[in-house]
Amino acid sequence: MSVLETRGLNAFYGDFQALFGVDVAVGAGETVAIIGANGAGKSTFLKAVVGLIAGAGGEVLFEGRQIGGLRAHEIVRAGISLVPEGRRLFPSLSVEENLRMGAYAGRAGAWSLGRVYELFPVLAEKRQAPATSLSGGQQQMAAIGRALMSNPRLLLCDELSLGLAPAVIKDIYARLAEIVAEGATLVIVEQDINQALAASDRFYCFQEGRVSLGGAAKGFDRAAVTAAYFGV
Amino acid sequence: MEWLSVIVQGTLLGGLYALFAVGLSLTFGIMRLVNIGHGDLIILAAFIALVVVQALGIHPLASLAIVVPAMFALGYLLQRGVLNRTLGESILPPLLVTFGLSVIIENLLLQLFGADTRRLHVGALETDSLVLPGGIAVGLFPLLIFAVAVAVIAALQLLFYRTDLGRAFRATSDDAVTAELMGADNRHLYALAMAIALAVTGVAGVFLAIRSNFDPAIGPSRLIFAFEAVIIGGLGSLWGTLAGAVILGVAQSIGSALRPEWQILAGDITFLVILVLRPNGLFQRTRD
Numbered sequence: 001m002s003v004l005e006t007r008g009l010n011a012f013y014g015d016f017q018a019l020f021g022v023d024v025a026v027g028a029g030e031t032v033a034i035i036g037a038n039g040a041g042k043s044t045f046l047k048a049v050v051g052l053i054a055g056a057g058g059e060v061l062f063e064g065r066q067i068g069g070l071r072a073h074e075i076v077r078a079g080i081s082l083v084p085e086g087r088r089l090f091p092s093l094s095v096e097e098n099l100r101m102g103a104y105a106g107r108a109g110a111w112s113l114g115r116v117y118e119l120f121p122v123l124a125e126k127r128q129a130p131a132t133s134l135s136g137g138q139q140q141m142a143a144i145g146r147a148l149m150s151n152p153r154l155l156l157c158d159e160l161s162l163g164l165a166p167a168v169i170k171d172i173y174a175r176l177a178e179i180v181a182e183g184a185t186l187v188i189v190e191q192d193i194n195q196a197l198a199a200s201d202r203f204y205c206f207q208e209g210r211v212s213l214g215g216a217a218k219g220f221d222r223a224a225v226t227a228a229y230f231g232v
Numbered sequence: 233m234e235w236l237s238v239i240v241q242g243t244l245l246g247g248l249y250a251l252f253a254v255g256l257s258l259t260f261g262i263m264r265l266v267n268i269g270h271g272d273l274i275i276l277a278a279f280i281a282l283v284v285v286q287a288l289g290i291h292p293l294a295s296l297a298i299v300v301p302a303m304f305a306l307g308y309l310l311q312r313g314v315l316n317r318t319l320g321e322s323i324l325p326p327l328l329v330t331f332g333l334s335v336i337i338e339n340l341l342l343q344l345f346g347a348d349t350r351r352l353h354v355g356a357l358e359t360d361s362l363v364l365p366g367g368i369a370v371g372l373f374p375l376l377i378f379a380v381a382v383a384v385i386a387a388l389q390l391l392f393y394r395t396d397l398g399r400a401f402r403a404t405s406d407d408a409v410t411a412e413l414m415g416a417d418n419r420h421l422y423a424l425a426m427a428i429a430l431a432v433t434g435v436a437g438v439f440l441a442i443r444s445n446f447d448p449a450i451g452p453s454r455l456i457f458a459f460e461a462v463i464i465g466g467l468g469s470l471w472g473t474l475a476g477a478v479i480l481g482v483a484q485s486i487g488s489a490l491r492p493e494w495q496i497l498a499g500d501i502t503f504l505v506i507l508v509l510r511p512n513g514l515f516q517r518t519r520d
Contacts, residue, residue: 050413072412082413090406093399101403104396105415150415 001064003028003154003185004049004080009058009068011041011048018044020209021058026154031176031186033196033217036206037229042189043085045206046156050082051075062154076105081152085159085189087143089131095142096127102149109151110182116145119175137168144172148179155179157188161195173199193225207231235489237368242485244370246461246478247378248443251436252454253461253473254384255429261468262405262425263319265326269333271455273430276337277303277437278446282350292352292442300434307430311423319422334451341448349445358442377439381477384432385470391428392470401425405468453496460503466513475514479506 004026011019019041026032034042047053049060051072060068067075076082081102089098099116117124120141126134131142140160147155157176161169176199180186190196197203197217205213205228213228252274259265267273277299284295310333318325360372392398400421404411408418440446440454457480465476480499487498506514 052409052413071417072409073415073417076413076415084410084413088407088410090403090410092402092406097399097402100396101399101411101414104400104403104411146414 001028002026002061003030003063004187005059005061006045006049007059007061009045009048009060011044011053011057013044013053018209019048022206022209022211024204024211026185026187028185029180029183030202031180031188031200033200033203034187034189034206035191035193035196035203035225035229036212038191039208040206041209042206043158044209046082046158046187046189049075049156050080073105076150076152077107079107079151079153080156081147081150081154082156083140083143083147083158083160085162087139089134089139089142089146091130091132093131094128095123095131095134098131098142098146099123099149102146105150107151111148111151113149116148119148119178120145137164137172140164140168140172141175144175144179148184152184154185154187157186159189159191161190161192169195193229205229235486236366238485238489239482240364240368240370241374242482243478244374244378244481245485246474246481247374247381248436248439248477249457249461249481250381250474250477251377251384251432251439252458253465253477254381254388254470255433255436256455256458257462257465257468257470257473258388258425258429258432260462262401263408263422264323265315265319265422265426266323266330267429268327268330268455269337269451270330270433270458271453272334272337272341272451273303273433274437274440274454274458275341275446275448275451277430277434278350278352278441279341279345279437279448280434281352281438281441282345285352292354292438295352296435296438299438300431303434303437304427304431307427307433308423310430311426312419315426316419316422334455338448338451345448347447347449349447350441351445352438352441354442373443377443380435380439381474384435385474388428388432388470397424457499460499463513464503464506466516469513469515472513472515 002025006022006024009019009022022045036042051070059066062078062080067078099113122138123142123145134142160172188196188200200217203217204211205225207228213224256267256270259267280302281292281295281299284298285292315326318329357373361369362372363369392401400416404416404418404421412418461477461480462473464479465472483502484495484499488495
C-alpha cells in the first residue's frame with residue numbers, strides 16, 4: 001500500500017486552477033522527487049496534501065485513509081509534516097522554542113529535541129538565539145528539525161536548496177539520508193533537477209499543473225526529462 | 233508631599249486601567265483583533281456581578297468565582313461562534329462586528345437594568361486605608377486592585393513564556409498558517425485567547441463595580457482608557473500595558489488634582505503626546 005496516493009487531485013486559487021487531475025503514489029520508505037519549472041504546481045501539490053488549500057478536489061489517501069478535506073492541524077496529527085518553502089520559522093521564538101513548537105501535534109516517535117540536536121549540532125549551540133539570527137542554512141536545518149519533531153511518517157520538503165550555498169545544500173541533503181534511515185518516507189520538491197534526482201528513488205515531473213513524466217531517478221532519459229520540464 | 237500622594241493614587245488607579253486593558257492587549261497581540269465591544273464587556277461583567285450578588289447574597293469579591301468562569305465561557309463561544317468568521321486579510325470586519333456587539337450589549341443592559349447608576353458595596357474595605365511613612369494615605373481597596381493587576385499579568389507572562397499553550401499563542405501570533413502546520417488549531421487557540429481575555433475582563437468588571445458607580449452607558453469610555461493604556465505601553469507587551477495604564481492613571485490623577493474637570497483631558501493629552509513622540513508605544517513587542 002502506498003503511504004501517499006493522490007487520485008485526480010485538482011487545486012484552485014480562486015478561479016485559477018493550479019493542479020489538473022494529478023496522480024502521484026509514494027511507497028513506504030521511498031524518497032520521491034517532484035521536479036518542474038517555476039509555477040508548475042509543485043508547491044501547490046504539497047500545500048494541497050497538507051490541507052492548506054481549501055476545497056481541493058480529488059482524492060488524497062494517506063496510508064489508505066482519505067485525508068482530503070481535513071484541516072492542516074489534523075493532517076499533521078495524522079503523520080504528514082511539511083518543511084515549508086522559505087523556512088517560515090517563528091521570528092519571535094528562539095531556536096529551541098521553534099523546535100518545541102514542532103512537537104505541538106504530540107505524536108510519539110524516534111525524534112526528540114536531543115535527536116534533532118544530534119542531527120544538527122549547530123542548532124544546539126544556538127538553541128537560545130532568536131530563529132531569525134541564524135544563517136540561511138541553519139534556518140533550513142531548524143525548519144527540518146521542527147518538522148521532524150512531530151515524528152512524521154511522511155515528510156514533505158519544499159525547495160530545501162532555495163537561496164543556499166552549494167556546500168550547505170550538500171550538507172543538508174546528506175542529513176536527509178539519515179532521516180530516511182529512521183524510517184520516514186520523503187517527498188522533496190526542487191527546481192534543481194540534479195540535486196533532486198541524486199537524492200531520490202523515483203521522480204515526478206510537473207508541467208503546468210499536470211504530471212508530465214515519472215519514473216526511476218537513476219538512469220532516466222535526460223532528453224525526456226528536459227522535454228517534460230520545459231514542455232519543448 | 234501632596235503631589236507624591238497624587239502620584240501614588242494615580243499609580244493605583246493605573247492598576248484598574250491595566251485590568252481593563254489586558255484583554256484588549258491579548259486579543260490584538262494574538263490575532264490582530266481590535267475589540268470595540270471590550271468596554272461594554274467590562275460593564276456586562278459588572279452587571280453579571282450585580283445579579284450574582286443580589287441573587288445569592290454573597291460578598292461582591294466572592295462573585296469573582298462565578299463572573300470569571302462565566303466570562304471565560306462567553307469569550308470562548310463569542311470567538312468560536314462569531315468573531316473567528318470575521319478574521320482574515322482585512323482588519324475591518326472584526327472592527328465592524330465588535331462595534332455592533334458594543335451597541336447590542338449596551339442596549340441589552342439598558343433594557344434589562346434601566347439607566348440607573350449602580351454600585352456594589354464591600355463595607356469597610358471601601359474606605360480602609362494604610363498610612364505610609366511620610367503621611368501618605370493609601371486606600372486598601374485600590375491597593376488590592378493594583379496587586380491583583382500585577383498578579384494577573386505575572387500569571388499571563390508565565391502562561392505565555394513557560395507553557396506549550398503560551399508558545400503556541402506566540403507562534404500563532406507570528407504566523408498562523410505555519411502554526412497550523414505544527415498541529416495548532418487556530419480556531420480553538422483564538423477562542424481560548426478570547427476566553428482568557430474576557431476572564432480578565434470579568435475581574436476588571438467586578439473591581440469596577442465596587443470601586444465606582446456604573447451604568448449601561450459607560451462602556452465606551454472604559455474602552456478608551458483601555459486603548460490608551462495599550463497604545464502607550466506598546467502593542468503586544470503585557471508589562472508595557474501595565475506601564476501604560478499607570479502612566480494614564482498618574483496623568484489623570486495629576487489633572488484632577490489641578491482641576492477636577494481636567495482628569496480625563498489630562499489623560500488624553502498625555503496619550504496624544506506619547507503617540508507623537510513614540511508612535512509604537514514605549515515597549516512594543518508585536519511584529520507584523
